[in-house]
Amino acid sequence: MTTSTNPCPSENKKHCHHDMQVNCGNCRLNTICLPIALETDQIDQLDKIIQRGRPLRKGEHLYHANDPFTSVYAVRAGAIKCYSITNDGKEQVTGFYLPGEVLGMDGISKHRHGSSAKALETSAVCEIPFENLGDLSTRIPSLQRHFFQLMSQEITQDQELITLLSKNSAEQRIAALLLSISSRQARRKLSATRFRLPMSRTDIGNYLGLTVETVSRVFSRFQKLELIAVDNKELELLKPDTLRLMVDGEEGE
């Protein structure tokens, strides 16, 4: 990871990919991201409305809750965490978004973002102005359909999380999160068993309705049982099938 050959003087960071030239047509995520199911010329049309800004550094915000809603965003690199602040001032993490995933759709109804979005590490996102997307969708029915599907997916995922919070133990919740990240890695053709967790233990706990301490203890227990190997944020799933069994629960019946 040398930066010596970095030809971008204005962005002296190892993560500078000169992404300004990226477009949906050549993006390696285009089989899992918004352009899925579009024809080449339609991708070009989509591409025209998409804006790509400079990368976000770790900790930078993409938007804040209550900002006027103008766009949804697709993650190109890195990881974004969405969270809102509860009426008593606590943070509630509502989701983690990895490359190829679209965030910000909760802002559509109120014309304001319902949550804040913050980079967990250096990240790149594609901004998709929503007005334009709506217009384009009326002309490209398959795009409209796909965007409906994206939103529906978000609903389904939220409902799965609700079930997880409502019915499952700390161990099951954490196993489920690890497996979720694993399958999202696989979708991107990356290793399903070895990856780096982009978020802190605190964020994991917050997302899953647990305290940091509980998360830490479960990680330790899993490690002792040789279900996973943890080195800080580096993670290896040693027995993914056992984890799956934990989640899919043998208990009920």
Added chain:
Amino acid sequence: MTTSTNPCPSENKKHCHHDMQVNCGNCRLNTICLPIALETDQIDQLDKIIQRGRPLRKGEHLYHANDPFTSVYAVRAGAIKCYSITNDGKEQVTGFYLPGEVLGMDGISKHRHGSSAKALETSAVCEIPFENLGDLSTRIPSLQRHFFQLMSQEITQDQELITLLSKNSAEQRIAALLLSISSRQARRKLSATRFRLPMSRTDIGNYLGLTVETVSRVFSRFQKLELIAVDNKELELLKPDTLRLMVDGEEGE
């Protein structure tokens, strides 16, 4: 509520409204339901694609999880509960839908319903074939926009439930549910303080991630504190502001 003048011989039930002749234009819910923000002639177009079947009796299903997805549904009367079955065979209630509300949107992404929908009492629904809605949306941008908003709302609500489950005590969760129903009553110009709970204690507990026993105890406690008056399913909010304080939490700070 007399049935003596009921001129519908085939449906000898007090809930028979002769709804076959109902249309979006004359439906008293049309200011809060899908037609919101549509012009009169657009409402007619919408009305043409909507199908209205016979009422559902208590316990009947509108659709089952995994049924092919063809339509979303707007509740006209009664109450519908949506639920899914977890991998270990337990039921998870994912939402209660009251008149003027739209359900079934979680089926869009997989072309199959993600959950089952069951009438909690005699109910009437309007079926909105999704293909037709998509087509119509490409011709009526404001309909497309509104439907995007509906889905976005569903996401927002799910995220609020996630927060509730993740951060709040049994008392706070139940207070929040009561207030939610209350405000939805108000939206329909019904009493915000006196209403009948269409769902069982078991359903409430299931929805909120609590056991029946806990729900029952909290109801008793609230009653003892004179926050509410309960008579079976009939409910009166005696001190809604106190309930609101409980939910909006004084504790955190």
Added chain:
DNA sequence: CGCCTGGTTGAGAATCATCAACATCTGTGG
């Protein structure tokens, strides 16, 4: 009338939160 479902109440147990101490990591400046 008695059964069955749904609801209430009690006693004890379990999971997870809280509080507290300590360890580790990161980045900063000497």
Added chain:
DNA sequence: CCACAGATGTTGATGATTCTCAACCAGGCG
């Protein structure tokens, strides 16, 4: 390059909330 500070993570002891199990009550329907 090392030292240090602050943030982040780990581990232990204790306690509270909620679940579990169990008994009992109320209402609706055959």
